[in-house]
Amino acid sequence: MAAPQETADETREAAVEAALRKLDLDAKARLLAGQDMWSLPALPEIGLKSLVMSDGPIGVRGVRWTADDPSIALPSPTALAATWDPELARRAGVLLAQEARRKGVHVLLAPTVNLHRSPLGGRHFEAYSEDPYLTGVIGTGYVQGVQAGGVGTTVKHFVANDAETDRLTVNNLISERALRELYLAPFEAIVENAHPWGIMTAYNSVNGTTMTEHRYLVNEILRDEWGFDGVNVSDWTAARSTVGAIEGGLDVAMPGPKTVYGEALAQAVRDGEVEEAKVDAAVRNVLRLAARVGILEGAEPAVTELPDTVDGEALAREIARRSFVLVRNERDALPLKPHGTVALIGAAARDARVLGGGSATVFPARIVSPLDGLTAALPDGSLSYAVGADPNTELAVADQGFELRAVCRAADGDVIGTGSAPNGLIQWMGTDLPDGVTHDRLHTVELTGTFTPRETGPHTFGIKGMGAFTLRIDGTTYYDDVQRPAEDEPFAAFFGAPVPRAQPELTAGEPVEVSLTHEVAVSEDHPMKVIGFTLAHQEPQRDPEELFAEAVAAARAADTAVVVVATTERVESEGFDRTDLTLPGRQDDLVRAVAAANPNTVVVVNSGSPVELPWRDQVAAVLLGWFPGQEGGAALADVLTGEHEPGGRLPTTWGSLADAPVTQVVPRDGELPYREGLFIGYSAWEKESRTPSYPFGHGLGYTDWTYESVEVKGTTVRVRLRNSGTRAGREVVQVYLAPAEAEAEAEAGAERPARRLAGFAAVEAPPGEVVEVTVELPRRAFEIWDEKTDEWSFVKGSYEIQVGRSISDRRLTATTNV
Numbered sequence: 001m002a003a004p005q006e007t008a009d010e011t012r013e014a015a016v017e018a019a020l021r022k023l024d025l026d027a028k029a030r031l032l033a034g035q036d037m038w039s040l041p042a043l044p045e046i047g048l049k050s051l052v053m054s055d056g057p058i059g060v061r062g063v064r065w066t067a068d069d070p071s072i073a074l075p076s077p078t079a080l081a082a083t084w085d086p087e088l089a090r091r092a093g094v095l096l097a098q099e100a101r102r103k104g105v106h107v108l109l110a111p112t113v114n115l116h117r118s119p120l121g122g123r124h125f126e127a128y129s130e131d132p133y134l135t136g137v138i139g140t141g142y143v144q145g146v147q148a149g150g151v152g153t154t155v156k157h158f159v160a161n162d163a164e165t166d167r168l169t170v171n172n173l174i175s176e177r178a179l180r181e182l183y184l185a186p187f188e189a190i191v192e193n194a195h196p197w198g199i200m201t202a203y204n205s206v207n208g209t210t211m212t213e214h215r216y217l218v219n220e221i222l223r224d225e226w227g228f229d230g231v232n233v234s235d236w237t238a239a240r241s242t243v244g245a246i247e248g249g250l251d252v253a254m255p256g257p258k259t260v261y262g263e264a265l266a267q268a269v270r271d272g273e274v275e276e277a278k279v280d281a282a283v284r285n286v287l288r289l290a291a292r293v294g295i296l297e298g299a300e301p302a303v304t305e306l307p308d309t310v311d312g313e314a315l316a317r318e319i320a321r322r323s324f325v326l327v328r329n330e331r332d333a334l335p336l337k338p339h340g341t342v343a344l345i346g347a348a349a350r351d352a353r354v355l356g357g358g359s360a361t362v363f364p365a366r367i368v369s370p371l372d373g374l375t376a377a378l379p380d381g382s383l384s385y386a387v388g389a390d391p392n393t394e395l396a397v398a399d400q401g402f403e404l405r406a407v408c409r410a411a412d413g414d415v416i417g418t419g420s421a422p423n424g425l426i427q428w429m430g431t432d433l434p435d436g437v438t439h440d441r442l443h444t445v446e447l448t449g450t451f452t453p454r455e456t457g458p459h460t461f462g463i464k465g466m467g468a469f470t471l472r473i474d475g476t477t478y479y480d481d482v483q484r485p486a487e488d489e490p491f492a493a494f495f496g497a498p499v500p501r502a503q504p505e506l507t508a509g510e511p512v513e514v515s516l517t518h519e520v521a522v523s524e525d526h527p528m529k530v531i532g533f534t535l536a537h538q539e540p541q542r543d544p545e546e547l548f549a550e551a552v553a554a555a556r557a558a559d560t561a562v563v564v565v566a567t568t569e570r571v572e573s574e575g576f577d578r579t580d581l582t583l584p585g586r587q588d589d590l591v592r593a594v595a596a597a598n599p600n601t602v603v604v605v606n607s608g609s610p611v612e613l614p615w616r617d618q619v620a621a622v623l624l625g626w627f628p629g630q631e632g633g634a635a636l637a638d639v640l641t642g643e644h645e646p647g648g649r650l651p652t653t654w655g656s657l658a659d660a661p662v663t664q665v666v667p668r669d670g671e672l673p674y675r676e677g678l679f680i681g682y683s684a685w686e687k688e689s690r691t692p693s694y695p696f697g698h699g700l701g702y703t704d705w706t707y708e709s710v711e712v713k714g715t716t717v718r719v720r721l722r723n724s725g726t727r728a729g730r731e732v733v734q735v736y737l738a739p740a741e742a743e744a745e746a747e748a749g750a751e752r753p754a755r756r757l758a759g760f761a762a763v764e765a766p767p768g769e770v771v772e773v774t775v776e777l778p779r780r781a782f783e784i785w786d787e788k789t790d791e792w793s794f795v796k797g798s799y800e801i802q803v804g805r806s807i808s809d810r811r812l813t814a815t816t817n818v
Contacts, residue, residue: 008300015299016287019046020280028283029266034256037430037530038063040286047297051290053154053233053254054103056110057126057142058355058629059362060096062103064432067363067422072099072312072630073355076608077112079323079626081128081651082699084732084760086141088319093145093153095310100151106293107152107198109359113139113186116609116652117162117680118662122577125356125608125627129651130681131696132182133757133781136189143194150303152293154233155190157202159183159217161235163665163672165577168238171205173673179206180785180792181678184217188226197230197289197302201250203238209248212239218249231289242268251282255430313631320635325624325648326700327693333602333620335642335702336560341382343558344374345551345594346587347390348566348606351400355627356608358574363422364630370564370604373633377641384558388551389544389590391566391583395462395498395536398424402514402537404449408434411443421447424535426518439529446517447535456508457540464498465533468519471501474512478502497570498536544586548593555598562640563594564625566606577665581612581657591615604636610654613693624648642702649699649732649806653682655692661685682807683753697757697806703729703767707811710803714816715777719803723765733803735759735775736810737782740798752784755802777801782818794818 023031027043035041035050042050055061059071072095074080080089100108112123116130128135143153160172160183174183190196199222201211211217212234222228232251239245239253242260246268253259268274287296294301326334336342352369355361374383398404404421419434426445433442453459463469463483471479479501506512516535555561565587571578582588595601595618602621605611606628616622623646628635638644657663661684662676679687682696703725711718719733737758758781761773779794786793798817804810 008302012288012291012299012302015296016284016291018298019048019287019296020284022046023283025269025276025279026266028279029269030262031286032252032265032279032282033259033262034252034254036257037255037432040252048287048290049295051107051286051293051295052105053107053109054100054105055359056096056108057112058360059364060099060103060105060108061362062105065427065429067425068420069103069363070365071362072316073362073364074316075320075323075629075632076125076356076627077128078125078608078651079628079648080142080319081134081138082323082325082626082648083319084134084649084651085322085762086137088322089138089141090145090148091310091315092319093142093147094149094307095312095315097146097149097151097307098310099312101149105151106295107154107289108146109154109156109200111139111142111153112156113190114157114160114162115183115186115680117674118665119581119610119655119657119660120578120663120665121162121609122164122572123356123358123574124652125572126358126360126574130653131651131757132185133189134651135186139186139190140194143190143196147194147197148303149307150293150301152197152230152289154198154200154231155187155196156200157235158187158199158211158222159202160206161202161204163577164575165666166670168203169670170667171208171671173207173671175674175677176787176790177785178674178677182680184221187222191222191226191228197292199228199230199232200235201232201238203235210238210240212250213241213244213248215248223249229285229288231285243273246274246278246282251285316629317631317635317638320628320632321638321644322647323626323628324635324639324646325650325698326621326646327624327650327654327698328616328619328622329700330620331600333560333600334623334640336640339379339382340559341557342374342378342384343554343561343598344371344383344385344564345388345554345561345590346564346566347387347392349562349564350385350387352632353566353568353606353627354629354632356572356574357569360574367630368633370633370636373635373637374562374640376634377637384554386551386554387547388563388594389547389586391568391585391587392538393585394568394570395460395500395538396569398451398535398537401452401454402449404447404514404535406434407446407448408437408442409444409446410441416441421449424537426531426533428531430529442520442531444517444519445531446515448513448515450511451514451537452511453506453508453539455539457505458503459506459540460500460538461502461504461514462498462500462536462538463516463533464496464536465518467521467533469533470515470517472513472515473502473504476504478504498534548590551590552593552597555594555601558598559600561594561598561601562604563591563601564604564606565591567608567611572608581610583611588614592618595619602640610652612656613654616693624650624654645702645727645729646699647701647730649697650694651696653685653692653696654694655685655690659690659692661688661690678751678753683756686754686807695806695808697732697734698809699732699806701729701731703727705729705731705805707803708770710801710812710814712801712814712816715779715818717759717775717777717801717803717814718772719775719812720770720772721763722770723767726767728764728766730762730764731805732760732762733773733775734805735777736802736804736807737777738800738802739795740800740815755807756781757807
């Protein structure tokens with residue numbers, strides 16, 4: 001007798017086949033092409049509703065790119081990975097499925113499981129880790145959670161989209177072994193353990209073939225070898241060839257309505273260039289996804305009982321505090337002493353940056369800044385604040401003090417529609433336009449309203465976008481011309497820098513009229529109909545020395561100085577890589593000045609990925625806070641006050657750029673060789689005998705742990721440890737596998753890293769309690785990819801099991817022979 005799940009799957013497959021038989025060639029080809037920016041067409045003749053997709057991975061934006069449609073904003077993926085907690089990742093996924101259903105979204109375009117190959121990767125905040133095993137485990141939990149809520153995922157970007165420079169055209173040259181053991185490994189683990197309903201193929205090429213046409217990686221490995229039965233969707237505009245894409249295993253070309261599929265695919269079949277059976281296979285995958293998410297008539301959804309409702313704000317706060325990594329804590333600077341005074345310093349403490357830039361952007365209904373969080377948590381009169389230094393050396397989206405609306409006009413000047421504009425960003429994609437507005441009638445969009453300054457002085461206004469603009473402030477026209485991109489970048493309107501265009505003198509508290517009018521020019525040839533531009537703003541720039549003096553005085557007068565330093569959207573975002581790892585502006589100088597004034601200085605680092613901390617040995621404590629999501633300030637107060645301990649461990653190595661072993665992200669002649677092979681992240685640091693600032697896996701809590709014993713039987717590792725501190729706490733027990741013959745193998749040309757993460761587990765205990773944890777080592781930890789036989793090879797021999805708190809803090813060892 002078939003198991004209930006098998007019966008449900010068989011019934012669903014039968015419904016898919018029945019629907020497929022009813023479709024003619026044109027309908028099938030149309031179903032494989034986006035009908036607009038975010039959805040596939042409905043086919044009423046088979047009872048199929050339109051399938052809607054939305055960007056993630058920290059929230060669900062929905063089909064509208066606007067703050068008018070708010071979303072829960074969780075901490076960055078690097079933060080989630082820093083929890084080393086797949087169950088917490090699963091709970092995050094459940095929440096996001098809940099958010100997706102609320103917004104009518106069926107498929108979340110997440111998670112990103114590319115690796116931190118180089119610290120210069122501009123989008124690393126959106127990926128999990130430098131380690132493929134940790135990435136796979138966290139990604140598995142995330143996918144399981146989302147799909148448990150009846151919403152599909154698209155694990156991305158398949159494969160090797162590990163940097164942003166020339167990402168549309170770069171050809172990444174990677175050995176088969178590195179592909180298998182590093183870059184494909186997280187995808188393989190997630191396919192095996194979470195069975196994702198979708199995969200997104202990347203823009204880049206791998207070994208000469210663009211990923212949307214890569215028959216070997218998609219058809220032979222992903223589908224045939226791993227058994228993936230979900231939908232393969234292109235990254236947006238990545239599909240370039242009708243025949244190449246369908247032959248290469250691409251199911252859906254996004255966005256629409258102009259893609260390489262649709263009419264072009266139907267014609268290719270009629271011309272004999274494509275077998276209709278290949279179209280049928282792709283349609284079958286799309287219908288299976290539709291059935292799973294419950295939009296195909298006659299097919300029972302994969303999930304019929306939804307999980308309990310999740311409190312999004314509470315979970316965002318929990319993930320944030322569990323992700324904070326305390327990397328230094330001299331003289332027990334943290335937690336803060338009761339009844340002490342605190343000087344909070346830094347522009348990012350007031351205007352928090354909670355997420356990275358680019359397509360991962362969502363718009364939360366509220367943001368709790370560090371200043372908000374500490375003000376609420378500390379006694380009245382115990383907290384002071386000073387700006388100190390502002391990392392935003394460029395203009396940002398007009399927000400604080402602005403009250404705006406969007407007015408749409410036809411060519412004759414008639415108003416054809418209006419829309420709310422919660423800030424200075426206009427980003428309308430496809431048919432996402434105000435009510436009554438259509439692309440064929442729309443001629444201009446005017447962002448208009450008032451701005452009430454909070455400071456007196458010269459305020460800078462600017463424009464991000466391409467085309468004709470008119471900027472008026474307080475009745476004066478400051479710009480009336482055409483703004484052109486500085487470089488040939490199709491996404492410059494989204495990821496480029498704002499251009500300063502006006503600097504009027506304004507008075508604090510006195511409102512002024514503001515207006516930015518854009519003449520719309522949507523290319524009929526471009527596959528995406530997008531209207532995007534930004535009114536940008538920057539407050540008066542005060543004398544840096546004056547700001548420093550205020551910060552130093554505040555620090556000197558307080559028991560503890562807490563300095564919040566941060567990156568900006570021009571440092572970490574989709575669309576470009578970093579050129580260095582330094583903090584923007586004069587933040588390093590600020591930290592040094594404050595530390596000189598108060599030896600009890602705590603620095604909170606607000607960045608999604610590694611930055612250099614040249615002053616780290618001059619301060620009492622360093623807390624890495626990632627991009628902490630909308631509740632970051634409240635979570636920070638929880639941790640600083642000791643209400644909760646910081647729970648994070650580093651998912652990637654932090655060090656200086658000068659010492660980083662892998663730094664090449666810029667292609668030469670269109671190619672980027674991955675010459676480092678298997679050696680990225682901590683493996684590369686160890687191979688080069690270089691010492692990072694803070695190693696992979698590192699993280700302190702508010703208690704101490706004594707590792708007492710380790711017992712190994714085959715591939716089962718049992719560790720006994722004791723909370724030897726004075727507070728309850730959580731410890732992440734990390735197990736590294738070191739082949740005893742690593743040096744001999746290297747000499748024989750079969751080099752392996754000195755050690756790799758093979759497993760981990762977390763324990764919690766009150767003071768004095770002894771706990772035991774069991775870690776099962778997976779078979780893959782003992783395997784390598786044999787390029788001679790094109791298969792996995794189990795390497796027998798002696799291995800040292802190394803147990804500890806980080807890659808460099810290994811407390812116990814044992815030997816196993818397999």
